[in-house]
Every structure is written in C-alpha cells, then in structure tokens.
Amino acid sequence: MTSEPTPPSPSSDGAADPLSLFLVEDSTIIRDNLLALMHETLPLQVIGSAASEADARRAFADGRAASADLVIVDIFLSEGTGLGVLGAKHEFAATGRWVVLSNHTSQEMRRKCIELGADAVFDKSNEIESLLLYCKRLAGLDALGDARNSLEAALD
Numbered sequence: 001m002t003s004e005p006t007p008p009s010p011s012s013d014g015a016a017d018p019l020s021l022f023l024v025e026d027s028t029i030i031r032d033n034l035l036a037l038m039h040e041t042l043p044l045q046v047i048g049s050a051a052s053e054a055d056a057r058r059a060f061a062d063g064r065a066a067s068a069d070l071v072i073v074d075i076f077l078s079e080g081t082g083l084g085v086l087g088a089k090h091e092f093a094a095t096g097r098w099v100v101l102s103n104h105t106s107q108e109m110r111r112k113c114i115e116l117g118a119d120a121v122f123d124k125s126n127e128i129e130s131l132l133l134y135c136k137r138l139a140g141l142d143a144l145g146d147a148r149n150s151l152e153a154a155l156d
Contacts, residue, residue: 017043017139018043018044018045018139019042019043019044019045019069019070019135019138019139020045020046020047020067020068020069020070020096021038021044021045021046021047021068021069021070021071021072022046022047022048022049022050022059022065022068022070022071022072023035023046023048023049023050023071023072024049024050024051024056024071024072024073024074024077024082024085025049025051025072025073025074025077025101026051026052026074026076026077026078027074030074030124031049034072034101037128037132038132038135041132041135041136042132042135042136042139042141043139047064047065047067047068048064048065048068050065051077051078051079052077052078052079052080053077053079053080053081053082053084053085054079054080056073056077056085057084057085057088060088060091060092060094061091061092063093065092065094066092066093066094066095067094067095067096068094068096069096069097069138069139070096070097070098070099070135070138071094071096071097071098071099072099072100072101072131073085073086073098073099073100073101073118074100074101074102075100075102075104075109075113076102076104082100082102083112083113083116086098086100086113086116086117086118087116087117089116089117090117097119097120097138098117098118098119099118099119099120099121099122099131099134100113100118100120100121100122101122101123101124101131102121102122102123102124103123103124103125105121105122105123105127109121120134122134
C-alpha cells in the first residue's frame with residue numbers, strides 16, 4: 001500500500017539535494033536510531049520532530065514543518081495519535097510525502113492510514129529496508145547511484 005515517490009530534480013552539480021524530514025515519534029531511542037540510519041543511507045536534513053499530536057499540529061500550523069519533503073508519523077504517541085496528525089493533514093499546506101512507521105500495521109490500520117492521507121505505511125519491525133528504499137527513491141537515489149556515489153567518495 002504505497003504510492004511511488006516522485007524524486008526531486010537534481011541540483012545543478014548533479015548531486016541529490018538533502019531530503020527534508022519532519023518526524024513524529026515519541027520514543028527517543030527509535031527516533032535517534034532511525035535518524036542515524038537514515039543519515040547513513042541518504043542525504044538528509046531534519047527540519048524537526050514532535051513526540052505528541054499537539055506538538056506535531058503546532059509545527060505544521062506555524063509552517064515549521066509544512067515544507068518537509070517527507071513526514072514520518074508513528075501511530076501511537078506520548079499524547080494523542082498519529083491518526084490525529086494524519087487526519088489534520090488537509091489543514092496544513094504540506095507539500096511532501098507522508099508515511100506511517102509503526103508496530104501496529106494490520107490491514108485495517110493500513111487502510112485507515114491511507115484513507116487519512118498517508119502515501120505509504122511501513123512496519124517498524126520488518127519493513128525498515130522498504131522505508132529506506134522509499135526514501136532513496138524520494139531523494140532521487142537508486143542502487144546504481146549509491147554505488148557510483150560510494151566509488152566517487154572513495155576516489156576523492
């Protein structure tokens with residue numbers, strides 16, 4: 001249940017521009033580990049994070065998060081829910097992709113997330129690689145590009 005991301009145009013030097021990310025996740029451990037993994041995998045600019053539905057709504061309402069290329073939302077938060085954040089998506093002038101990353105991804109929950117505006121839903125326990133691939137595509141990277149970038153970095 002994902003829609004294919006449309007990669008941005010490459011910058012003038014041919015390198016991929018950083019993917020701007022806003023993360024809605026209440027677990028500090030998961031947030032830190034996910035961000036570290038994403039930083040290792042792709043060019044990334046974290047523009048903010050929120051641990052509760054209210055904090056996420058404020059970040060979008062005041063425009064801090066509305067320009068993110070990617071918003072990752074957990075379903076269960078310290079206060080409120082990611083479903084509430086997704087349900088309010090239409091209120092924000094958000095232009096990026098919204099994905100859900102959760103341990104609670106039954107078929108019913110996936111359907112509900114998509115109905116509320118999620119572009120994709122990933123399970124934390126067994127779909128992290130799929131999430132990273134989705135993010136790479138969104139950033140305009142692919143396996144060949146990764147190999148080429150690694151080779152160029154090794155030669156520099």
